[in-house]
Amino acid sequence: MARIPEIKKDLQQLKKEEKALVRALGKDTNGGRRLEISSNGQYAKWFVKENGKKTYLPKSERDQAVSLARSAWNKARLAEVRAEITGCQRYLNSFRGKTTHMKQLMAKPGFCELLGVENTSSAAWAKAPFSKNPSHPEHLKFRTKSGLLLRSKSETLIATMLEKYSIPFRYECQMDTATGAIYPDFTILSPVNGKQYIWEHFGMVDNPSYAANIGQKLYTYSQLGYIPDENLILTYESHDYPLEPYHIEAVIRQYFLAGEE
Numbered sequence: 001m002a003r004i005p006e007i008k009k010d011l012q013q014l015k016k017e018e019k020a021l022v023r024a025l026g027k028d029t030n031g032g033r034r035l036e037i038s039s040n041g042q043y044a045k046w047f048v049k050e051n052g053k054k055t056y057l058p059k060s061e062r063d064q065a066v067s068l069a070r071s072a073w074n075k076a077r078l079a080e081v082r083a084e085i086t087g088c089q090r091y092l093n094s095f096r097g098k099t100t101h102m103k104q105l106m107a108k109p110g111f112c113e114l115l116g117v118e119n120t121s122s123a124a125w126a127k128a129p130f131s132k133n134p135s136h137p138e139h140l141k142f143r144t145k146s147g148l149l150l151r152s153k154s155e156t157l158i159a160t161m162l163e164k165y166s167i168p169f170r171y172e173c174q175m176d177t178a179t180g181a182i183y184p185d186f187t188i189l190s191p192v193n194g195k196q197y198i199w200e201h202f203g204m205v206d207n208p209s210y211a212a213n214i215g216q217k218l219y220t221y222s223q224l225g226y227i228p229d230e231n232l233i234l235t236y237e238s239h240d241y242p243l244e245p246y247h248i249e250a251v252i253r254q255y256f257l258a259g260e261e
Contacts, residue, residue: 003091004092004192004193005190005192005193005195005255007088007091007092008088008092008254010084010088011085011088011089011092012254014081014084014085014088015085017077017081018078018081018082018085021074021077021078021081022078024074025071025074025075025078028071028074029067030067030068030071031050032050032051033048033049033050033068034048034049034050034068034072035047035048035049035057035065035068035069035071035072036048036049036054046058046059046061046065048064048068125168125189126168126169126189130170130173130174131173131174131181132171132172132173132174132183133172133174133183135183139151142155142156143156144156144159144160144163145160145163146163148163148171150171152201152203154201154203154237154242154243155171155185155186155201155203157243157245157248158185158186158199158201158235158243158248159171159186161245161248161249161252162186162188162252165252165256165257166191167188167190167191167252167256168188168189168191169186169187169188169189169199170186170187170188171185171186172184172185173187175187175224177220177223177224178223179220182220184198184199184200184221185198185199185200185201186198186199186200186201188233188256190255190256191256192255192256192257195231196231197231197232197233197255198221198226198231198232198233199233199234199235199251200217200221200232200233200234200235201234201235201236201237201243202214202234202235202236202237203236203237203243204237204238205236205237205238206238206239206240218232218234233251233255235247235248235251
C-alpha cells in the first residue's frame with residue numbers, strides 16, 4: 001500500500017489536466033474538421049477532412065494546420081487521461097478498507113522486538129506517551145467526545161473528525177528543533193502508508209501579528225523536512241471565513257482515506 005499516496009497525487013493531477021483539456025476543447029472552433037497529413041518521407045502535405053470531403057491546405061494556412069493539430073492532440077490526450085484516471089481509481093478502490101499482510105504481521109505481539117525494529121502500528125503509536133505543550137494549560141477549554149481537550153473550536157472540529165475516521169494523532173506533541181521545542185497542532189500517523197504528517201491550522205490569518213508569524217513557522221517546518229502538500233497539511237480561517245467541517249473531511253479523505261471519493 002506504500003504506492004497509494006503517490007497514486008492519489010497522480011489522480012489529483014490527472015483530474016486537473018482533464019478539466020483543462022475539457023475547457024480547451026470547449027473553446028475549439030474547428031468543429032468536425034480533422035487534419036490529415038500526407039508525406040512521401042521528404043515533404044508533407046496538409047489536408048482538411050470534413051463531412052467526408054478532403055481539401056488541400058496550402059502552407060500559407062499554417063496557423064489553421066496548427067489549430068487542427070492541437071485539437072487532435074487535445075482529444076487524444078483527453079482519452080488517455082481519462083483512461084489513466086480510471087486505472088488510478090480502480091487501484092485505490094482495490095485497497096479500500098483492507099489491512100495488508102505486512103500490517104497484520106507487524107501488529108503481532110513481540111514480532112517487532114524479535115526483528116529489532118520499532119512497532120509503528122497505528123494502535124501502538126496512538127497509545128505511546130509523548131511530551132505535550134506545557135504552555136497555558138488553562139486555555140485547553142474545548143473537549144471532543146473522547147475527552148481530549150484543545151485550545152480552539154476549529155482544532156476541536158479537526159480532532160473530532162480525525163477521531164470519527166479513527167485516524168491516529170497527537171495534539172501539540174513536542175518536536176525538537178535547533179532553536180528549541182515546538183508543538184505542532186496535530187501530528188498524524190497515516191493509516192495508509194505509516195508516514196508521519198503535521199497538520200497546522202492557522203486560525204487568525206486576518207490578524208496582522210498572527211499572520212506575520214506564519215512564514216517563520218513554515219520555514220521551521222521545512223527545516224525539519226515537512227513540506228506543504230507533501231507531509232505538511234495547512235488549513236486557514238479568518239473571522240469572515242471560518243473553517244468548515246466539509247473542508248476538514250475533504251482534507252482527511254485526500255490524505256488518509258485510501259480509495260475514498
